[in-house]
Amino acid sequence: MAKELKCEILETLIEFPGDGKYHKELNLIKWGDNAPKYDLRGWNEDRSQMSKGITLTKDELIILKNELGGFNL
Numbered sequence: 001m002a003k004e005l006k007c008e009i010l011e012t013l014i015e016f017p018g019d020g021k022y023h024k025e026l027n028l029i030k031w032g033d034n035a036p037k038y039d040l041r042g043w044n045e046d047r048s049q050m051s052k053g054i055t056l057t058k059d060e061l062i063i064l065k066n067e068l069g070g071f072n073l
Helices: 058-068
Strands: 007-015 023-031 037-043 050-056
Touching (some): 037 058, 050 058
Antiparallel strands (some): 007 023, 023 037, 037 050
């Protein structure tokens, strides 16, 4: 049986508007005993369920921020 990994949301940086069961959030999260990472994924209203997402180190988030600055949307 798979062991459930506990997470602790340390800080919510961005909460995106949702349209359905989940809304996306960019959070600083501590997964188990690991160092905190930035995490982007969908959460339901009371955060009891989550979708698949991605985790980024601070350095990776800085690269993403810098790269997105050059996008013309």
